Amino acid sequence: MKYPDKTVISKIKAEYPIGTRIELLKMDDIQAPPIGTKGVVEGIDDMANVLVRWDNGSGLNVIYNCDIIKKI
Numbered sequence: 001m002k003y004p005d006k007t008v009i010s011k012i013k014a015e016y017p018i019g020t021r022i023e024l025l026k027m028d029d030i031q032a033p034p035i036g037t038k039g040v041v042e043g044i045d046d047m048a049n050v051l052v053r054w055d056n057g058s059g060l061n062v063i064y065n066c067d068i069i070k071k072i
Contacts, residue, residue, distance in 0.1 A: 020040070023029060024054075025068040049063050
């Protein structure tokens with residue numbers, strides 16, 4: 001697995017700062033929240049994954065280069 005470099009992580013942090021409201025557009029996981037679920041960004045980890053507190057109580061993270069979210 002190739003790790004994202006610091007430039008990518010910085011870009012993701014700038015695009016999705018802590019507190020940003022987001023909406024889930026795609027997540028390929030059996031435990032994924034339903035498409036359209038909204039949540040709040042809690043941080044970005046060192047793999048460029050977005051750490052999210054979903055409104056439905058889920059804590060599943062958004063995986064970099066796999067899942068799709070948008071700002072709302």
